[in-house]
Amino acid sequence: MKNVKKMIQLVSAMMLCCLLMANIFSTHANAAANIQAEPNVQLYYAQFSGPSRASYESYFGYVAVKNLGSDKNVVIHYTKDGQTWNDLAAVYVKADPNDPEYDIYSFNILTSPITFAIKYQVNGQTYWDNNDGNNYHMENPNLVVLGKSFVKTVTINNNPTIIYVKNLAYQKTVKIRYTTNNWNSYQDVDAKFYKAENENIDEWNIPQNIPTGTDVKYEVLYSVNGNTYIDNNFGDYYTNW
The missing domain is CATH 1.20.5 (Single alpha-helices involved in coiled-coils or other helix-helix interfaces)
Structure with missing residues (x-):
């Protein structure tokens, strides 16, 4: 037993x-x-830049490219009419100071509306960012599309105008952190909600009480769901003239 x-x-x-x-x-x-592995190529953001010298509406944007090799080819594959597709070579800007694994490429397309995807060729391989099969679409009055960037200060004619954030949750805060002494000290100022651009993106106003002058530099901090995302203009910061 x-x-x-x-x-x-x-x-x-x-x-x-x-x-x-x-x-x-x-x-x-x-x-x-x-x-999930970080994508090898991804749109940071794209924005409307206003009429060009040729009186065409223009869009420009920035692309995150993982540094997989020295010989890279980054192309914006776009269409104006949904029928004919064109290729535009993106231009290398610099290594991303906020994410050393990535390089920054830029593009500018003098047409509207546009539908586009991003192609990245390196080491005999081709990678795409086609917005999960939906492509990216931009048409006035849509001012911005956010990809890898969760927060972006949109500039028109080199002047910061408004802050866009991905609508990740109802509870969120957006702050401006500025310095007048090259970051020896800084102040935080709350931005104010303006409106919902659409169900995915909110607009926030830049506070009016930020000092002006050549010594003023600032960045934007977007806090949501316990995370804080920073837009510091790819390490160059913003100025308030």
Whole structure:
């Protein structure tokens, strides 16, 4: 009888051990499945820049390209009419000071409306950012499209005009952090909600009580869901003349 009890206890212990191991493996498997690799190419943002010298509406944007090799080809694949597609070579700007794995490329298209995707060729491989198969579309009065950038201060004629943020949750804060002494000290000022651009993007006003002058530099801090996203103009900061 004692042997039977011992056998039952042993079997129960083994079953419990198996269940625990299965749970551990399942947890690790789910965690691994939820970890997504950073894309090799992704739109930072694109924005309306106003009429060009040729009186065409113009859009410009910036692209994040993972530095997978020295010989890169970054192309904006776009159409004006949905029928004929054109290629425009994006231009290297600099390494991203906020994310050293990536380089920054820019583009400017003198037409509206446009639908586009981004192609990145390196080491014999081709990578795409086509907005999850939907492509990107820009048409007046849409002023901005946000990709990798969760917050962006839009400039018209080189003047900061309004702040756009991805609408990730209802509760959010947007602040301007500015300095007048090259970041030896700084002040934070709350931005004010203006309106919802659409269901995905909100507009916030730049505060009027920021000092002006050549010594003034600022960045934008967007806090939501326990995270803070920063727009510091790719490390160059914004000025308030």
